[in-house]
Structure formats: structure tokens, C-alpha cells
Amino acid sequence: MSIEYKFPLSTQLSLLSTIFITGTDTGVGKSIFSAYLALQLKAEGKQVAISKPIQTGNPKDTDYLTELTANKIPIFNTYSFELPAAPSVSAQHENRTVDIKKIIFDIKKLEEEFDVVIVEGIGGIAVPLRDQGPGTRDQELYPKFSGSIVHSPMSSIQYLVADLIKDLNYPIVVVCRPSLGTINHSVLTIEFAKQKGLNVLGFIISGFNKNSSDKAELTAPDEIEKITNCQCLVKIPYLTNIYHSLATKEDSPSSKAPSSLANV
Numbered sequence: 001m002s003i004e005y006k007f008p009l010s011t012q013l014s015l016l017s018t019i020f021i022t023g024t025d026t027g028v029g030k031s032i033f034s035a036y037l038a039l040q041l042k043a044e045g046k047q048v049a050i051s052k053p054i055q056t057g058n059p060k061d062t063d064y065l066t067e068l069t070a071n072k073i074p075i076f077n078t079y080s081f082e083l084p085a086a087p088s089v090s091a092q093h094e095n096r097t098v099d100i101k102k103i104i105f106d107i108k109k110l111e112e113e114f115d116v117v118i119v120e121g122i123g124g125i126a127v128p129l130r131d132q133g134p135g136t137r138d139q140e141l142y143p144k145f146s147g148s149i150v151h152s153p154m155s156s157i158q159y160l161v162a163d164l165i166k167d168l169n170y171p172i173v174v175v176c177r178p179s180l181g182t183i184n185h186s187v188l189t190i191e192f193a194k195q196k197g198l199n200v201l202g203f204i205i206s207g208f209n210k211n212s213s214d215k216a217e218l219t220a221p222d223e224i225e226k227i228t229n230c231q232c233l234v235k236i237p238y239l240t241n242i243y244h245s246l247a248t249k250e251d252s253p254s255s256k257a258p259s260s261l262a263n264v
């Protein structure tokens with residue numbers, strides 16, 4: 001079932017040509033926000049693509065994105081793994097290797113073809129994509145895109161989602177839960193991103209209920225703003241109309257509770 005809810009885009013989001021959507025965890029609503037953003041930018045007359053460079057487990061996030069956007073937005077993927085785990089583990093399980101240069105090459109190609117490229121990460125920004133960083137990109141293999149991309153691994157052992165964001169040089173939006181505990185998760189994610197030199201545009205709350213009697217949920221966005229000095233860009237409401245089409249995702253909080261947002 002496609003998304004029909006509309007929210008006003010901030011000027012900051014509306015003017016972007018590239019953006020990386022990350023979250024405080026898996027299942028917080030990254031695909032929901034990616035689909036919302038893509039559809040609304042398309043409504044403004046822009047050619048938009050969504051890249052989910054790495055996905056693990058079943059059902060596939062790319063299938064959800066296709067469903068959420070009613071097949072109106074092209075969805076791209078470089079690596080898919082069956083085991084629902086961190087890509088570094090899933091790839092090893094299948095005796096495969098994640099080529100970071102290939103991922104960056106694929107995404108940079110999209111920049112040539114579309115007005116806006118939305119990249120959706122996997123899990124949070126500290127998720128390992130592969131063991132060891134790729135080092136400096138190969139000028140001969142990828143001459144067109146390697147001039148400005150020289151990677152210095154944030155971890156001496158593993159290449160993280162944060163490393164990919166750094167190499168892409170994309171601004172990020174952090175998708176957060178509305179429930180009790182989200183302040184700590186959100187602050188840690190945002191501050192880690194800042195520490196790694198990433199450009200945090202702001203955060204969004206996915207599944208927010210403005211009529212909730214839960215004081216923790218109602219006050220969390222303001223508390224996160226005060227602690228991080230980052231803006232809450234959007235509070236996406238609880239939407240029941242897409243629950244049944246998405247709630248079957250494995251290991252998703254929404255598959256265990258009546259929620260329709262925090263499930264991708």
C-alpha cells in the first residue's frame with residue numbers, strides 16, 4: 001500500500017540534491033521517511049531516485065520501498081544478503097565481499113541521472129558494512145569519481161555506515177522513535193555523527209502521536225533538540241493505513257505491536 005500522507009517540506013529538505021537517511025536503530029522508519037521524501041520531491045517536479053545500497057534478510061527493503069512509493073520512484077540496490085544481520089556478517093556467511101568502491105560508484109552514477117538521490121542506510125550509522133576499510137579509491141578503476149573521494153577509516157578494523165556517509169559527503173537526517181528511551185538513542189546517534197564529522201541536517205520522529213497521553217513521547221522531540229542543538233524537521237504521525245502491508249517484516253517492532261510507521 002502506498003503512502004498518501006503529506007507533510008510540509010522544510011526549505012532545507014526541498015533544496016537538497018543528495019541526502020542520506022539513517023536512524024537510531026533498525027525498524028525505526030527509515031524507509032517510510034525515504035518514501036515520503038521521494039514522493040513529495042517528485043510532486044515538486046523533480047526526478048528522484050532511492051538507493052538502498054545494502055540490505056540483509058527478508059522481506060527485502062527494496063520491495064517495501066517499491067510498495068510504499070507505488071512503483072513511482074526507481075529503487076536501486078547494490079548488495080542483498082539473505083542472513084538478517086550486519087552486512088559484514090551476512091557477506092561472510094555467503095562467502096561474499098562488500099566492495100565499497102562499487103557502492104559509491106553506483107550511487108555517484110545516479111547523481112548524473114537524477115535531480116535528487118536519496119540513500120537509505122542499513123540499521124544505524126555504526127553498523128559495520130565490511131571488515132577493514134577499502135583505503136584510497138582506485139583512480140584507474142573509477143577515475144571519474146575518485147578524485148574527491150579519499151577514505152580514512154573511522155575504525156581501523158571495520159568500515160561502518162558512517163564511513164560510507166563520509167566518503168559520499170552526503171548530509172544526513174536521523175530517523176528516531178517516538179517512545180520512551182528515544183532521547184538517549186537519538187542523542188547518542190546524533191553526537192556520534194557529529195564526532196565523525198558528518199553534516200547532520202536534523203532528525204525526524206516516526207510514528208508520533210500528537211494526541212498521546214504519554215508525556216515522554218510528547219516531550220522527547222524538544223528534549224532532543226535542546227541536548228543536540230539539532231532541529232526536529234518532521235513529526236510523521238502514526239498511520240494505520242499501511243500497517244498490514246508492512247507489519248510482517250521480520251524482527252520489526254511493528255510486527256509485534258499495532259504500529260504502521262516504525263516498521264521498515
